Amino acid sequence: MSTSAVNRSLGRLIAADAGWFFSLYLDAGEGGGGFRSSYKPNRAFVAKGSAADPQRAAAEAGRRARSKLRRYCAANRLNRLGTLTYAESCHDPQELRSHLGAFFRDLRAGLGGAPLPYAWVPEWHKTDHGLHAHFAVGRYIKQRLIKEAWGRGHVHIKLLGDLPVGSGALFEARTAAGYLSKYVSKTFTDPGSQVLGLHRYDVAQGFQPIKLALSGHSPGDVLAQASDYLNGPPVTQWSSASVEDWAGAPAIWAQWGA
Template sequence: MPSAPLLSPSLSALARPDAGWSFILYPDAAEGSGRFRSSDQPKRVRVPKGSAADPARAAAEGGRRAKSKLRRYCAANRLNRLGTLTYAGDGCRDPKALRGHLGEFFRTLRGHLGGDPFPYAWVPEWHKSHGLHAHFAIGRYVKKSAIEKAWGRGFVHIKLLGDLPVGSGKLSEARRAAGYLSKYVAKTFTDPQFRDLGRHRYDVAQGFQPASLHLSGTSAAEVLGQASQFLGSRPERRWSSSDAQDWAGAPTIWAQWGA
């Protein structure tokens, strides 16, 4: 795809047309995606959970959407420190109990840090020997002793992600953390132990969801140009369905900008 021209978003660009390209930009996450909408687009029919015609495909698509949302959340909030919470003794094998324990953990940790809300994300993982444990990401330094005291149910590990190219900032670090967490999220859509419809495959702190900006235009290059102008740079990574073999859906694009 040729480089998109830098265009200034206008008020008209924010309106959703009946036909044309629409693009949702998440400025704080420096990421966005869009697709072409035809004027005769068929009406979507809501399918109840668990009754998809192709459950495997539906699970894969659900996992993809969850991973994208988690990645944007981590990037927007610069969650660049990755931790693990493990149970002592016989462990835990009850997903509902795990969620309750994690809610208590983050409330306690918040108190240790002064009481102000802070963004975080966590995902569960099954282990063959001791059942469940949790991986989490935060965006600030916290003493390991404070994390251990807040958890109080076993063992903890926390680290600032490194091993990145020289010049990488918090955004790149947060994307790396999101990549680790996303692997575990994907498992929750394919592992029978986690395919419990209606339960959260991951959780995040409320009040920190990344804001979105809706752009529209007559071409993919135009909406990418509007997004690039808003962010002040061209995308570092981009993907287009036009480069994908056997793509059956509407024309789609995705782009990611650097910090």
């Protein structure tokens, strides 16, 4: 093959990479994407903790964590919120995580041993009582069973109420994720809540929402493809075009269902 023919082939491959992409999480009923240029800038490696703008980097990391948590809760319809509190106190983040691991193993065993999707986040008490944990599950569980599995203090769990008429499990799960996300955000913005070297939240393995990669020539194109998969138009959508001082590449986001 001649040099010119090789160059033309490479040009077509590069051009094929350009366009709009969209990551659709079917079970979560949402997705996001943006415009991808054929130009690929060289990105220098930045060591952890060495960002030029640490506050902005922390805010972006928090946004990504909240998005992942929301999609997980939505995909698994985690619409019941619970709290686990120590009778005494716990000030050791590693010990809390060990206790939570035992709690969910015992809870799963008490429910018959079947896999159980869940999510949890830690929080520091405003007083000197130390740590407690908030969690979400997607099925009714007797409070007695939760208390027995925890065995270290007080428990509370509830199905979310005071929601708009007609709200389904998907809307409930997104609302639950919103509550959990508030505590996750603290670990990025509040120095006293940071847990370096430890997960800021955790979820049951094996229940991550599957991502479907879509591509097209415009925002409307990829949104139409996503809407075909989800049998209707999005109920909520956002575009960077609506942000006057948007500095990044063009981006879009949308949710389906209620």
